[in-house]
Amino acid sequence: MDPAERKMQFLFALRSRGVTDNAVLEAMEKIDRGPFVRGHFASRAYEDMPLPIACGQTISQPSVVGLMTQALKVSNRDKVLEVGTGSGYQAAVLSQLARRVYTVDRHRRLVREAKEVFAAMDLGNITAFTADGSRGLPDQAPFDRILVTAAAEDPPGPLLAQLKTGGIMVLPVGQSDTVQRLIRVTRTEEGFDYDELRPVRFVPLLEGLGKDT
Ligand code: SAH
Numbered sequence: 001m002d003p004a005e006r007k008m009q010f011l012f013a014l015r016s017r018g019v020t021d022n023a024v025l026e027a028m029e030k031i032d033r034g035p036f037v038r039g040h041f042a043s044r045a046y047e048d049m050p051l052p053i054a055c056g057q058t059i060s061q062p063s064v065v066g067l068m069t070q071a072l073k074v075s076n077r078d079k080v081l082e083v084g085t086g087s088g089y090q091a092a093v094l095s096q097l098a099r100r101v102y103t104v105d106r107h108r109r110l111v112r113e114a115k116e117v118f119a120a121m122d123l124g125n126i127t128a129f130t131a132d133g134s135r136g137l138p139d140q141a142p143f144d145r146i147l148v149t150a151a152a153e154d155p156p157g158p159l160l161a162q163l164k165t166g167g168i169m170v171l172p173v174g175q176s177d178t179v180q181r182l183i184r185v186t187r188t189e190e191g192f193d194y195d196e197l198r199p200v201r202f203v204p205l206l207e208g209l210g211k212d213t
Contacts, residue, residue, distance in 0.1 A: 006046045007029065007046075009046070010028075010033075010046050010048075010062065011025060011028070011029060013048040013062070013063060014028060014048070014062060014063050014066045017048065017063035017066075017067070018063070018067060019063060019066030019067060019070060020070070021069075021070040023097060024066055024069050024070045024093075024097070025066070026096070027069070027093050027094075027096035027097055028062065028065070028066055028069075028093055030096055031089070031092045031093050031096065031121070032121075033045045033046065033059075033062060033089055034046070035117045035120065035121070036053075036059060036087035036088055036089040036092070036114075036117055037051055037053070037059060037087065038053070038054070038113070048061055048062050048063050049061055050064075053086060053087045053110070054107075054109055054110060054113065055107040055109055055110055055210060057086050057107070057110065057203055058086070058203060059086055059087040059089055060086070060089070060090060060149060060202075064200060065089065065090050065093055066093075067182075067197070067198070068090070068147060068149075068170050068182065069090070069093055069094065069097070069147075071168075071170045071182070071184050071197055072094075072145050072147055072168055072170045072184075073145075073168060074094060074097040074098050074145055075097070075098075075144075076097065076098065076099055077099055077144070078097075078098045078099055078100075078144035078145050079098070079099060079100045079102070079140070079143055079144050079145075080094050080098040080100070080101045080102070080143060080144065080145040080146070080147065081101075081102045081103075081104075081133075081136065081137055081140070081141075081143045081145070081146045081147070081159075081162070082094060082101060082102070082103040082104070082146075082147045082148075082149065083103075083104055083133030083134070083136075083146070083147070083148040083149065083150065083159070083205070084104075084105060084133065084148060084149035084150040084203075084205070085103040085104060085105035085110055085111055085114050085128055086105065086110055086114075086149065087110070087113075087114060087117075088103070088110075088113070088114025088115075088117050088118060088126075088128070090103075090147070090149055091103040091114065091118075091126050091128070092117070092118065092121065092123055092126070094147070095118075095123045095125050095126045098125070098145070099125065100125050100127070101125060101126045101127070102126075102127050102128075102129070102137055102140050102143075103126060103127070103128045103129075104128070104129045104130070104131040104132075104133040104137060105128075105130065105131075105133070105210075106130070106131070106132055106133070106206060106208065106209045106210045107130070107209075107210035108130045108209070108210070109210075111128045111129065111130045114128055115128050130209065131209075132207060132208055132209060133148070133205075134152065134156045134158070134159070134205055134206075134207055135156075135158045136156070136158040136159050136161070136162040137162070138158075138162070141161075141162035142162050142163060142164040142167070143162055143163060143164065143167060144164055144166075144167050144168075145167060145168055145169070146159055146162070146163055146167070146168075146169040146170075146171075147169070147170050147171070148169070148170070148171035148172070148205065149172075149202060150172075150202050150203050150204060150205035150206075151171075151172040151173060151174060151180045151200075151202040151203070151204055151205055152171065152172075152173060152204075152205040153173065153174065153175065154173060155169065155171060155173065155183075155185055156205070159171075160185070160187070160192065163185070163187045164187065165187050165188065165189060166186075166187065166188075167186070167187045168184060168185070168186050168187075169184070169185045169187075170182065170183070170184050170185075170197075171183060171185070172200045172201075172202045179199045179200075179201060180199070180200055180201060180202060181196050181197070181198070181199060181200070182196075182197040182198050182199070182200045183195065183196050183197060184197055
């Protein structure tokens with residue numbers, strides 16, 4: 001399939017699964033998923049499915065990336081924290097919509113490889129760190145938006161604390177081996193509002209750093 005047709009099909013799959021926000025679709029049209037999928041599965045990068053990446057992790061399904069990004073309502077004034085860099089694809093999509101993106105992963109190797117792709121694509125507004133993201137990133141807090149791409153049983157306290165008033169956090173919650181719920185948390189003057197978006201399935205949010213570090 002030629003690249004133009006492949007891109008058409010990719011965008012069609014996103015739309016048909018509910019990604020309707022034009023700014024999000026444009027960002028996903030610009031960011032080529034190919035370089036974020038290395039090795040054996042590279043040829044399947046344009047299919048709407050999650051794929052294995054290094055360290056036993058997965059790059060999310062493109063339509064899920066689109067739906068989460070859409071739910072986050074990012075503007076170009078926002079400072080965003082992503083927990084769970086993985087391949088770096090989600091951070092790259094966010095970089096097109098936000099002022100600045102901080103992304104953290106507990107696996108040093110994933111952060112190193114994602115940084116290589118960010119540099120090759122000239123995505124200068126992303127900063128990637130190896131860190132336990134369940135504690136957030138106190139040095140850079142507070143954030144306008146937080147996106148968590150690994151599932152916790154409940155929203156981690158430090159992340160709630162690092163969200164600005166008016167800020168939004170989108171994350172999957174629930175037991176890791178069952179279906180989880182994607183939820184959106186909005187911080188108001190009075191506290192936190194929660195809304196439930198859809199069932200999803202993510203790898204677990206684990207504490208501490210990965211073994212490869
Ligand atoms: N957003 C990624 C997919 C993430 S897969 C992408 O676009 O490709 C989930 C990632 O969360 C994994 O890479 C895993 O290592 C990471 N992770 C799990 N627990 C974490 C924690 N406490 N802190 C930081 N990263 C974590």
